[in-house]
Amino acid sequence: MIKWGIVGLGNMAQKFANAIKETNNAKLLSISSLNSEKLKSFANNFQIDKNYVFDSYNDLISCKKIDAVYIATLNNTHLNLIKSCAENKKNILCEKPLTLNFDEANEAANYIAKHDVIFYEAIAYYSHGQTKNLIALLNENKLGKIISINSTFGFKVKRVNPKSRIFDKSLGGGVILDVGCYPLSLLNLISKNSKNIKFINAKGSFSSTDVDDSAEANLVIEDSIDSYVKISFKENLENKLIIKGENGSLIVPNPWLPEMKSHIDVNYVNSSYKKFFTSTKSLFGNQIQNVSANIESNKKKDDFLVNIEESLKIMNNLTIWSDLIRK
Numbered sequence: 582m583i584k585w586g587i588v589g590l591g592n593m594a595q596k597f598a599n600a601i602k603e604t605n606n607a608k609l610l611s612i613s614s615l616n617s618e619k620l621k622s623f624a625n626n627f628q629i630d631k632n633y634v635f636d637s638y639n640d641l642i643s644c645k646k647i648d649a650v651y652i653a654t655l656n657n658t659h660l661n662l663i664k665s666c667a668e669n670k671k672n673i674l675c676e677k678p679l680t681l682n683f684d685e686a687n688e689a690a691n692y693i694a695k696h697d698v699i700f701y702e703a704i705a706y707y708s709h710g711q712t713k714n715l716i717a718l719l720n721e722n723k724l725g726k727i728i729s730i731n732s733t734f735g736f737k738v739k740r741v742n743p744k745s746r747i748f749d750k751s752l753g754g755g756v757i758l759d760v761g762c763y764p765l766s767l768l769n770l771i772s773k774n775s776k777n778i779k780f781i782n783a784k785g786s787f788s789s790t791d792v793d794d795s796a797e798a799n800l801v802i803e804d805s806i807d808s809y810v811k812i813s814f815k816e817n818l819e820n821k822l823i824i825k826g827e828n829g830s831l832i833v834p835n836p837w838l839p840e841m842k843s844h845i846d847v848n849y850v851n852s853s854y855k856k857f858f859t860s861t862k863s864l865f866g867n868q869i870q871n872v873s874a875n876i877e878s879n880k881k882k883d884d885f886l887v888n889i890e891e892s893l894k895i896m897n898n899l900t901i902w903s904d905l906i907r908k
Contacts, residue, residue: 583873586611586647586671588638588662589654590619593676593703596865597651598627603866607873613641638662642669649876651703652676655746656753663689667696672876674869676703678758678899679892686896690889699876702887702895704766705868710858711839713885716770718831718856723849725827727806730771732764732822734837735795735813741788747814748790755792756814757785757903763837764810765898767822768802769891777803778898785906786815796906829853839864 585607587594594612601609611633614620624634635641642650642665649672652662660680666673673693679702680686693700706712718724735756738747747754768778778800785796797811811818822836832846844857860867868886875883882888887895 583607583672583876584610584646584648585651585869585873586613586633586641586644586649587651587653588613588641589652589658590614590616590623591653594623594651594653597653597869598623600863600865601869603862604870604873606877607869611635611641611644611647613638639665642666642671647671649674649699649873656681656758657751660685660689663700664692667692667698670696670698672699674701674703674872677762678702678753679889679896681753681758682903683893683897683900686893690893693889699879699881700889700892701872701875701883702762702889702892703868704762704887704895705864706763706837706839707766707770707887708868708871708883708885709839709843709864710860710867711833711836711843711845712770714856714858715831715833715836715845718845718847719771719824724824724829724831727771727824727826729825730768730802730806730808730823731810731825732767732808732836733811733818734760734763734820735811735816735818736820737817738794738814741790741794743790748788748792748794750790750792754790755794755903756812757793757796757899757906759814760812760837761796761810761899761902762895764812764822765902766887766891766895767836768800768808769894771824772802772806780898780901780905783902783905788814793903793906796902798902798905 601607613635650666652675746752781799783798785793788794795813795815800808822833824831829849841860844855
């Protein structure tokens with residue numbers, strides 16, 4: 582049984598604390614926040630023993646009863662918290678994005694390697710059954726040679742709040758850091774050699790706070806597969822994944838936040854059907870179960886979880902994308 586502590590008690594911490602109840606190999610033992618009201622409310626709602634309720638992140642991270650830490654704080658705090666967890670031999674599940682840029686990501690990776698801890702980035706769709714079944718369909722080769730991969734993830738934010746985490750540059754705001762990891766990580770999942778993923782062009786727009794609020798890019802994978810990705814805070818996009826091949830297409834209507842019941846539209850030349858899946862756990866419950874199992878077995882690499890090597894690939898491409906739209 583992996584004993585978890587949560588650092589930072591925002592929206593994702595609430596989701597984690599509810600989802601961990603679905604698992605049989607993980608327990609929420611401890612919480613930490615710099616906000617006393619959040620700390621008190623969270624402790625009451627989830628019945629956390631007062632001995633494991635901390636108003637200091639470092640006190641939780643150094644607690645010897647904790648096996649793993651879920652970092653649910655703002656993006657600009659991730660690097661220092663990862664370093665602290667590594668130094669204290671705590672395994673880590675960190676909310677995306679890993680850090681603010683590729684240089685910081687490398688620094689985090691060095692600490693993780695030096696102190697030999699297990700690290701996964703919380704891109705939850707990766708370990709969902711829908712994603713595993715998508716890769717299984719591709720591996721059947723019935724689709725034939727892949728021609729193109731197009732994906733979108735966007736939602737309309739009604740008001741630009743300069744102090745919010747997504748619009749404040751100092752907090753690591755911007756649409757690329759917030760949701761760009763989804764389409765880019767999918768490309769990595771399909772093409773394991775990220776050096777074969779190249780940007781052809783990119784463009785974007787910026788909010789009044791000078792963070793990117795929409796972005797799109799054309800990429801080529803393995804010199805033969807065209808890919809188009811678009812993300813946005815300005816409009817509600819289809820939030821869909823379409824993979825076209827010589828013999829048809831695979832369409833995932835809800836690739837990034839799949840429900841417990843989901844499906845893939847399979848369209849081959851001679852047949853079309855919906856492939857349905859039912860998960861026994863929620864998106865986040867499934868992720869916690871899988872990460873905890875890997876911590877129990879000291880497994881640092883998993884094809885369907887984002888470890889530090891995959892995080893570095895994703896962050897490298899996020900940084901390239903960000904730089905391209907500002908040229």
